[in-house]
Amino acid sequence: MPESPEVQALADELDERLRGRALTDVDVVEFRVTKTRARQPASLVGERVAAVTRHGKLLDVGFDGGAHLVVSLGRNGWARWAGGAGDADAPLPPTLVSFAFDGGSVLELTDSGGWVSLGCWVVDDPAEVPAVAKLGPDPADAGFTRADFDGAVAGRRKQVKAVLQDQESLAGIGNAYSDEILHRAKVSPVGHAAALSADDADRLFAATVGVIGGAVDARRGIPIDALKAAKVASMRAHGRAGEACPVCGDTIRDFSFASTTAQYCPTCQTGGEVLPLRGDGDGGGDGGDR
Incomplete structure (x- = not known):
């Protein structure tokens, strides 16, 4: 996507x-x-x-x-x-x-x-x-602030990955870049946003701005017929199931999320817990929100 x-x-x-x-x-x-x-x-x-x-x-x-x-x-x-x-x-x-x-x-x-x-x-x-x-604030915008981020994420009783991909919360992020953001931030994709510690939130904000802003800069000037390949080549976690995590060396794994499959590192993100790979994941936690 x-x-x-x-x-x-x-x-x-x-x-x-x-x-x-x-x-x-x-x-x-x-x-x-x-x-x-x-x-x-x-x-x-x-x-x-x-x-x-x-x-x-x-x-x-x-x-x-x-x-x-x-x-x-x-x-x-x-x-x-x-x-x-x-x-x-x-x-x-x-x-x-x-x-x-x-x-x-x-x-x-x-x-x-x-x-x-x-x-x-x-x-x-x-x-x-x-x-x-209905679009929420865009992390790629120069004026995107910590207040924008907190307004979209803080206190949400919804899985963090689902919040990142919710276009009414934060504009422009999909399955691939949410995986990259969470991997860089060392945050579990299935934990609820409301349960983020202050340190988790700080890392997640920095990763959101850094990953998206860095990708915008990196794609600038690449011909449109080469953009997909450039995106795939840049990924450190997304699409890398079975490969070694570039941070810790553990194996990147798949897990079911909504109607698709996403990737994460157990050591970096879930304290070693292996997330389920199944066909019926809903990606939305308990269905609640604020």
């Missing part, structure tokens, strides 16, 4: 390449992508791109006329330039919608999942998109 560092790098590349360019054609291959049925992406043809920005994990293409094309990449969505080389080791995911611009650039939005998770909205204000309106 694309997370804020990669979406920021995507937004930066699109802004550099498309700012000032006019949209000349739109081809919606999969109608389910369009979420504003009364306002189709084709209504933007003829307008020029003013800026491309990011809200959490969502992309925002603003046009001179005041409209915004907001894109949720969902679980398996991404973008590519038409005619790119792609990955020789994997088939190209299907294009669900494409946007042609003057100057010859064609941007394709893809989705490699078994169900359509990619979504596009055409709105006058990005806050008209519910997923944008």
